[in-house]
Amino acid sequence: MIKIYFRYFLLFFILFSSPVFSNINVINFENVSYLKLIQEDLDFIIKNQEAFNHWSETWTYDISREASLERLKRIQEISAKKAKNIDEWLLTGTISHYRYNLNDDDQFAVAESAFRKAIALDTSNYMSYWFLGNHYAHSAKPGEAMQNLLKAEQLNPNITQVAFWHDYTFASYLSSMFAHALKSLDIAVKLGTPSPLDKTIRNALKEKLKTPNADDELEKDKIWAHKIDGKKNTLICKPLGIRFSIDSTWNWSVSKFSKRTSAVFIKPKAELNAKNVPIDYTIMLLIHVAKEDETIEAYADNFVRKYPDKKATNRFDNLQPALAYEIINKEMYPEIGGAHINFMALERSKPAYPGLLLENVKKLPSPTATEAPKELNIYRITSNLTRFDEKIQYILVLDTCEDIYEKSLKAFDEFLENLVIE
Numbered sequence: 461m462i463k464i465y466f467r468y469f470l471l472f473f474i475l476f477s478s479p480v481f482s483n484i485n486v487i488n489f490e491n492v493s494y495l496k497l498i499q500e501d502l503d504f505i506i507k508n509q510e511a512f513n514h515w516s517e518t519w520t521y522d523i524s525r526e527a528s529l530e531r532l533k534r535i536q537e538i539s540a541k542k543a544k545n546i547d548e549w550l551l552t553g554t555i556s557h558y559r560y561n562l563n564d565d566d567q568f569a570v571a572e573s574a575f576r577k578a579i580a581l582d583t584s585n586y587m588s589y590w591f592l593g594n595h596y597a598h599s600a601k602p603g604e605a606m607q608n609l610l611k612a613e614q615l616n617p618n619i620t621q622v623a624f625w626h627d628y629t630f631a632s633y634l635s636s637m638f639a640h641a642l643k644s645l646d647i648a649v650k651l652g653t654p655s656p657l658d659k660t661i662r663n664a665l666k667e668k669l670k671t672p673n674a675d676d677e678l679e680k681d682k683i684w685a686h687k688i689d690g691k692k693n694t695l696i697c698k699p700l701g702i703r704f705s706i707d708s709t710w711n712w713s714v715s716k717f718s719k720r721t722s723a724v725f726i727k728p729k730a731e732l733n734a735k736n737v738p739i740d741y742t743i744m745l746l747i748h749v750a751k752e753d754e755t756i757e758a759y760a761d762n763f764v765r766k767y768p769d770k771k772a773t774n775r776f777d778n779l780q781p782a783l784a785y786e787i788i789n790k791e792m793y794p795e796i797g798g799a800h801i802n803f804m805a806l807e808r809s810k811p812a813y814p815g816l817l818l819e820n821v822k823k824l825p826s827p828t829a830t831e832a833p834k835e836l837n838i839y840r841i842t843s844n845l846t847r848f849d850e851k852i853q854y855i856l857v858l859d860t861c862e863d864i865y866e867k868s869l870k871a872f873d874e875f876l877e878n879l880v881i882e
Contacts, residue, residue: 483594485621486553486587492545497538501531505558512558514598525562532559540574549578550591554880557595571595586612586619594627602634603823610821612848622653629655638665638844639816661838669846672699674749677716697722699845700747701808701852701882704817705873720749728871733863739796741860741868743875748853750807755783759778759853760805770803779876781806787860797862802872806854808881814847847882855880 484506489495495502505512507731511521519525532555535831539552551575560567575592578585596668598667609628612620623762632640648655653660672678678699685696690709694700695714696703700722706712711727730738748759760783764770777784784804792799811817856876860868 467652468786479757483591483621483627484513484551486621486623487550487554488547489551491545493544493548494538494542498535501535504528504531505535505555509558512561515561517773521760529564540570540851543574543577546578546581546585548589549574549581552593553578553591557598561598564701568595568599568817573870577681584615586615590624590627593631595642597627597631597634601823602631603821605631606635606637606640606821620651622648622651625651625692626657626810629657629661633657633661633664635822636848637819637821639813639819643816644812654846665689669844671847671849672845674848674850676717676718680714680716680722683717683722684714695724696820698815698818698846700749701811701814701818701847702745702747703879703880704875706814720751722747725854726875728868731864731867731871733796737862739864741864742857743872744857744859748855749848750851750853752850754853754878756805756807756853760803760855763855763857767801773802776804776876779806779881781880793861796864799815800860800862800865802858802869804856806823806850806856806881809851810847810849811882814882815844 462572467563478726489502491696491738492498497657505528508521508528511519511523511525511842512532531830534845536552536555538557539555540549542551543552553571556567556571556574560571574594575588575595578588579592582588589612593603593605595611596602596608597605607633612624613628613649616694619625625644628644629641632638632644642665642724645655645661649658683699685698687696689705692705693708693710693712695712696707697714699717706726707728709729713725715723724747726743726745727740728743730740733739747752750756750759762784765785767785767787767789769789770787773784773786774848775786781804784802787801787803788798789801790798858868860872
């Protein structure tokens with residue numbers, strides 16, 4: 461919840477004046493066994509829901525805030541005691557959420573608990589995750605919101621309630637998951653009810669998502685992002701449409717983007733051969749933004765033409781490479797059994813929603829216990845470079861030797877399992 465007197469909460473850079481959140485309307489009230497006991501108050505709340513379904517610093521409605529809060533309390537007192545099924549717990553949680561929006565602060569946990577009780581009744585019901593996600597989205601927890609909304613989408617990829625996609629747009633934009641925001645905006649349009657935030661967000665994203673010029677030279681820290689998550693290093697390059705994770709013990713380096721190309725060099729932990737001698741090997745990626753007349757076959761040939769004995773392999777077909785080879789060369793690395801190389805070349809066109817497969821849920825940083833609550837913290841949604849418009853070509857190489865081939869191939873396979881190319 462974003463409240464002025466709770467100065468440790470984060471204030472979002474954008475505050476939308478148009479209320480768009482109406483998922484109380486999708487509750488099946490036929491399943492609410494005590495409906496007659498709350499009907500009058502509930503009708504009032506539904507009729508005036510735009511006053512309760514989001515927080516506002518000032519009260520600008522014709523109805524009484526205090527009287528409305530009393531109605532919410534009466535509904536909740538009955539609903540919390542009698543709720544047994546999913547729709548009843550969704551109603552209970554929504555009423556608590558509305559109270560929270562009216563600065564009844566202890567209701568955050570009450571609403572959260574009610575939605576979790578709905579989830580516990582049926583973990584395959586997407587609506588419970590949706591409602592919990594919406595609650596988080598209005599409580600300065602966009603990361604937690606998206607975790608639940610993505611879970612709802614996973615459980616039901618064909619959700620037709622447009623209110624879901626409106627809530628999804630709001631949460632994904634606040635989470636800087638811009639490709640997800642654009643996707644949900646388009647789904648809402650297809651369902652016939654564009655989000656009231658449609659033009660606002662589309663215009664904002666035009667400002668925030670900048671398409672780089674492939675002929676420019678870009679420093680690596682301008683296009684590559686790196687994060688450490690436990691024992692994994694994750695590298696993401698949205699302009700080049702790629703993300704991968706590697707063990708934190710592996711060494712790695714990336715080059716700047718120059719002459720339409722960036723390179724990644726990975727040196728995994730050395731493997732022992734049969735003589736217990738540690739042997740190094742490398743994984744290399746070359747990522748090239750192709751000109752219109754540059755084919756993937758011609759680009760790959762620059763690297764493999766010198767190996768006349770290369771053999772085509774289907775080992776990596778799950779990545780849909782344009783071509784893949786296994787190369788054995790006894791003249792290279794003869795003291796360690798000779799070279800045993802795996803090579804593949806891939807090409808990808810710009811997807812409909814660049815970055816969709818690369819975006820991760822991010823939680824907002826929490827203030828420390830010693831942080832002085834003097835002023836509001838400002839959370840600003842930052843600009844991003846998006847994917848290059850052109851086709852992108854990827855060369856992946858495992859450069860190893862016969863002595864440790866099986867061990868290094870296993871590590872390469874694990875690397876590929878954690879590789880995402882759009």
